[in-house]
Amino acid sequence: xxxxxxxxxxxxxxxxxxxxxxxxxxxxxxxxxxxxxxxxxxxxxxxxxxxxxxxxxxxxxxxxxxxxxxxxxxxxxxxxxxxxxxxxxxxxxxxxxxxxxxxxxxxxxxxxxxxxxxxxxxxxxxxxxxxxxxxxxxxxxxxxxxxxxxxxxxxxxxxxxxxxxxxxxxxxxxxxxxxxxxxxxxxxx
Amino acid sequence: xxxxxxxxxxxxxxxxxxxxxxxxxxxxxxxxxxxxxxxxxxxxxxxxxxxxxxxxxxxxxx
Ligand code: FES
Numbered sequence: 419x420x421x422x423x424x425x426x427x428x429x430x431x432x433x434x435x436x437x438x439x440x441x442x443x444x445x446x447x448x449x450x451x452x453x454x455x456x457x458x459x460x461x462x463x464x465x466x467x468x469x470x471x472x473x474x475x476x477x478x479x480x481x482x483x484x485x486x487x488x489x490x491x492x493x494x495x496x497x498x499x500x501x502x503x504x505x506x507x508x509x510x511x512x513x514x515x516x517x518x519x520x521x522x523x524x525x526x527x528x529x530x531x532x533x534x535x536x537x538x539x540x541x542x543x544x545x546x547x548x549x550x551x552x553x554x555x556x557x558x559x560x561x562x563x564x565x566x567x568x569x570x571x572x573x574x575x576x577x578x579x580x581x582x583x584x585x586x587x588x589x590x591x592x593x594x595x596x597x598x599x600x601x602x603x604x605x606x607x
Numbered sequence: 608x609x610x611x612x613x614x615x616x617x618x619x620x621x622x623x624x625x626x627x628x629x630x631x632x633x634x635x636x637x638x639x640x641x642x643x644x645x646x647x648x649x650x651x652x653x654x655x656x657x658x659x660x661x662x663x664x665x666x667x668x669x
Contacts, residue, residue, distance in 0.1 A: 462610055466662050469618035473658035476625035477651050480632050484648030487641035545637075583637065 504529050504539070504590075504597045515553035517542070520588055520599045526550055527588050528560070529597065530571055537597055539588035540574050546581040560585070614665025621658045625651055 499521035510516060515530040520541075528542040530553050540560070542551040549564035559577065560569035567579030574585040589601040632647035 462612070462615060463666060466614050466618055466665065469615075469622055470655075470658045470662045472622055473618075473625055473655045476622075476629055477655040480629055480648040480651040483632050483636050484645055487636060487644035487648070490639075491641045491645070 499599075499601050501591075502599045504599055507592060507595045507597055510537075510597075513555050515555075518599070521602060527599075528553055529588075529590075530560075532571065535592075537590050537592070538571055538574075539590055539599060540569075540585040541588060541602065542585065544581055545576065545583040545585060546579070551585065611665065611668045614661060614668065617661050617665070618658060621654055621661065625654050628654070 502518075502520055504518050504520075505516055510529070510531045512531050512533060515528055518527050518529060518539075519525055520527045520539075526542050527539055528551065529537060529539040531537050540551075542560070543549075544551050544562040544564065544567055546562065546565060546567050549562050551560045551562045551567070551569060553571070554561045557568075558571065560571055560574075562568070562579065562581065565580050567581040568577045569575065569581070569585055570577050574587050576582060576584065587603040588599050589603060591598050591600050628647045628651040632644050632651065635641070635643035635647065
């Protein structure tokens with residue numbers, strides 16, 4: 419760096435001779451008036467460049483979301499999921515829960531039996547940061563251990579902690595003593 | 608030397624809009640409102656040339 423400053427000084431002297439230090443000379447990538455290391459990175463123009471770069475990154479980062487949305491729009495608007503048997507109605511005791519995967523094999527979900535004829539199922543990836551939510555029988559609510567998020571088991575709505583959106587509910591039907599998953603409800607806005 | 612900070616302020620504002628659009632796009636995706644996702648993704652992309660334009664306009668302003 420010391421070398422640079424020396425060179426700049428030299429350049430300064432040369433310019434002083436030529437311009438008599440009166441005419442501000444036109445140069446885009448100026449270096450003649452650098453006084454300290456990294457100065458160009460801190461100046462107004464450098465800052466504006468950073469901002470433009472950041473805008474570019476934001477633009478690129480929304481591309482995948484846009485692409486996924488276009489795919490979703492062009493594909494059949496109504497998603498229909500296959501029916502899937504979850505459990506026999508009597509295998510699950512009241513107040514107990516089982517895990518299953520629906521509709522895909524990586525979409526973890528939770529089936530809770532709340533009463534004689536009351537079953538509820540939710541996809542149990544926490545709506546905060548996707549930790550698996552579990553059913554706490556003692557507390558009577560769905561609990562996310564990661565950051566102490568809590569969900570109401572009757573509605574799937576978050577009741578405490580960081581999650582803001584409800585858990586997506588899995589639609590259930592009961593046929594011949596067995597519980598089936600038939601679909602996933604949309605988020606309610 | 609007195610400089611103009613208008614470019615800096617405008618670009619800060621563009622970045623704020625970028626953040627808002629990204630947030631809105633991602634959230635709408637999870638709410639399955641895909642038209643909104645496309646809308647905000649496009650807005651976000653349009654903001655980039657605007658930022659470049661502001662930069663070139665304000666770069667040489669003294
Ligand atoms: S991931 Fe569930 S509360 Fe943060």
